[in-house]
Amino acid sequence: AAADVPTELTDGYHLVVDALKMNDVDTIYGVVGIPITDLARLAQAQGIRYIGFRHESNAGHAAAIAGYLNKKPGVALTVSAPGFLNGLVALANATTNCFPMVQISGSSERHLVDLKQGDYEEMDQLAAAQPFVKAAYRVSRVEDIGRGIARALRTAISGRPGGVYLDIPAAVLGAIMPKAEGDRTLSRLVDPAPRQLPAPEAVDRAIELLASAERPLVVLGKGAAYAQADAKVREFIESTGIPYVPMSMAKGLLPDDHPQSAATARSLALKKADVVMLVGARLNWLLGHGQTGWNPDAKFIQIDIDPKEMDSNQPISAPLVGDIESVLDVLAERTKPGQIQAPSAWRDELGERSAQNVAKMAKRLEADPQPMQFMGALKAVRDVVRRHPETYIVNEGANALDIARNVIDMHVPRHRLDSGTWGVMGIGMGYAIAAAVESGAPVVAIEGDSAFGFSGIEIETICRYRLPVVTVIMNNGGVYRGDDVNPYDDAPSPTTLMSAARHDLLIESFGGKGYRATTPAEVTAALTEALASGGPALIDCVIDPSAGTESGHISHLNPKGITVGN
Numbered sequence: 367a368a369a370d371v372p373t374e375l376t377d378g379y380h381l382v383v384d385a386l387k388m389n390d391v392d393t394i395y396g397v398v399g400i401p402i403t404d405l406a407r408l409a410q411a412q413g414i415r416y417i418g419f420r421h422e423s424n425a426g427h428a429a430a431i432a433g434y435l436n437k438k439p440g441v442a443l444t445v446s447a448p449g450f451l452n453g454l455v456a457l458a459n460a461t462t463n464c465f466p467m468v469q470i471s472g473s474s475e476r477h478l479v480d481l482k483q484g485d486y487e488e489m490d491q492l493a494a495a496q497p498f499v500k501a502a503y504r505v506s507r508v509e510d511i512g513r514g515i516a517r518a519l520r521t522a523i524s525g526r527p528g529g530v531y532l533d534i535p536a537a538v539l540g541a542i543m544p545k546a547e548g549d550r551t552l553s554r555l556v557d558p559a560p561r562q563l564p565a566p567e568a569v570d571r572a573i574e575l576l577a578s579a580e581r582p583l584v585v586l587g588k589g590a591a592y593a594q595a596d597a598k599v600r601e602f603i604e605s606t607g608i609p610y611v612p613m614s615m616a617k618g619l620l621p622d623d624h625p626q627s628a629a630t631a632r633s634l635a636l637k638k639a640d641v642v643m644l645v646g647a648r649l650n651w652l653l654g655h656g657q658t659g660w661n662p663d664a665k666f667i668q669i670d671i672d673p674k675e676m677d678s679n680q681p682i683s684a685p686l687v688g689d690i691e692s693v694l695d696v697l698a699e700r701t702k703p704g705q706i707q708a709p710s711a712w713r714d715e716l717g718e719r720s721a722q723n724v725a726k727m728a729k730r731l732e733a734d735p736q737p738m739q740f741m742g743a744l745k746a747v748r749d750v751v752r753r754h755p756e757t758y759i760v761n762e763g764a765n766a767l768d769i770a771r772n773v774i775d776m777h778v779p780r781h782r783l784d785s786g787t788w789g790v791m792g793i794g795m796g797y798a799i800a801a802a803v804e805s806g807a808p809v810v811a812i813e814g815d816s817a818f819g820f821s822g823i824e825i826e827t828i829c830r831y832r833l834p835v836v837t838v839i840m841n842n843g844g845v846y847r848g849d850d851v852n853p854y855d856d857a858p859s860p861t862t863l864m865s866a867a868r869h870d871l872l873i874e875s876f877g878g879k880g881y882r883a884t885t886p887a888e889v890t891a892a893l894t895e896a897l898a899s900g901g902p903a904l905i906d907c908v909i910d911p912s913a914g915t916e917s918g919h920i921s922h923l924n925p926k927g928i929t930v931g932n
């Protein structure tokens with residue numbers, strides 16, 4: 367009879383995995399431990415790719431950049447309290463950069479946490495996460511797991527993407543319920559990131575402004591790259607002839623050698639533009655808040671999915687609220703043929719300045735002094751990578767970041783992944799691992815030696831999964847440079863690291879291939895061989911310790927005060 371037929375059961379672990387699979391989550395980046403080790407095992411058993419890291423910060427950065435590359439939430443998995451906290455920097459960084467990701471963390475028993483009775487890894491993680499994320503949710507009942515996963519994924523990807531925290535207490539993971547009932551609690555998201563169209567009158571206002579501009583300029587932000595509307599972006603730029611400046615992660619949306627690129631005439635472009643259209647770019651510190659270096663009479667048009675972004679730094683004369691693809695569609699529909707045409711005098715003025723600056727840079731790149739300088743090493747990297755356009759470039763550091771951004775040109779969208787809006791160090795290995803895992807393409811991570819240190823242990827992860835990642839360290843022996851002196855005693859100065867460090871031996875200890883390069887020719891040979899091998903490699907580029915400036919191109923951000931140092 368029905369009564370004695372055993373009811374098929376399910377539990378919290380299975381419901382989490384079923385809900386993730388039902389919503390096309392195919393990879394989880396994490397570090398295991400109580401109470402989520404079996405969740406990782408089950409996910410792997412059920413066909414979700416699990417990538418095990420050495421530190422949760424790197425797993426979180428991997429999930430975040432996977433979200434940016436795939437335009438669907440990346441998923442990180444952490445243990446309670448310290449593991450959760452380690453992941454929080456990446457979750458906050460995802461929110462700051464508008465990358466869609468969900469950090470799922472186990473957490474300790476509610477009744478113990480709420481009475482502060484001292485549970486294992488006790489912390490009120492939901493409260494701790496709130497200030498740093500787009501949204502934070504907790505699932506308190508096993509029957510709510512499906513809803514919690516759906517809600518977290520939709521929140522991460524819809525509107526302005528960002529980091530979402532999902533807290534699942536150990537007891538909920540272990541709770542059992544009838545499978546038939548459990549299956550009914552699961553749902554697949556419908557249209558998780560609905561298109562958001564601008565109002566026609568808003569578009570007409572922008573068209574008017576652009577049509578009347580003497581010196582129009584477009585700024586392409588990483589939001590424009592994230593949109594994956596590459597052909598429509600290109601069509602808008604080329605049909606209007608408007609010069610554009612790409613922010614660092616938007617490089618490659620149009621090839622850097624595009625005739626309308628004003629990247630190498632950026633200061634002239636900002637200083638003289640009279641109408642500026644921001645496409646997925648915010649007027650934050652990276653653009654001098656629309657103040658420093660800008661034409662004070664410039665009028666701004668802004669395309670952004672978040673209406674609150676408008677007027678954040680400067681008055682916006684034509685706000686275009688919507689997703690970038692929808693806005694470009696309506697712009698194309700409502701612009702009459704020839705209505706917007708950038709004056710050729712303006713394009714020529716920028717073209718001349720670009721040509722001058724490119725010639726100056728070429729001269730600096732040709733010089734090949736010993737000991738090796740950043741430019742020499744990076745020119746060698748550029749020339750090899752140019753032969754492999756499918757290569758992802760990951761980049762962090764100060765001088766290692768700023769100089770590489772100017773030397774390494776990009777020709778395909780979403781292939782430059784760097785410290786972004788927050789200037790955070792430590793994104794390197796996590797971004798490199800996710801780019802390789804998600805794309806299968808080769809990755810070259812160009813790392814300052816200090817920046818590398820934040821996530822360097824993941825070289826073991828790269829070797830364990832045998833990923834095609836070549837880490838190129840600009841080893842100038844210090845944070846910013848390696849020749850600072852401590853005049854007081856023989857302890858290293860606060861910015862000194864070891865220029866004699868043999869990072870190439872580190873990867874050898876994990877079975878990868880290490881190279882040490884002291885000249886650009888050696889960099890060329892090592893990178894050519896490493897990319898041909900298709901396996902994990904590390905090239906320790908020995909750079910002149912006196913090369914580099916404090917904080918790279920942003921030394922002006924250091925507060926003055928009564929200068930203590932030299």
Ligand SMILES: Cc1ncc(Cc2csc(CCOP(=O)(O)OP(=O)(O)O)c2C)c(N)n1
Nearest residue numbers: 763764765766791814815816817844845846
């Ligand atoms: C999480 C975090 N902690 C510290 C810092 C402050 C910083 C900005 S850049 C940098 C590293 C500079 O040295 P590196 O050797 O990488 O590059 P180079 O100039 O070529 O010598 C640090 C420590 C940031 N931004 N984020």
Ligand SMILES: [Mg+2]
Nearest residue numbers: 815816844846
């Ligand atoms: Mg350095």
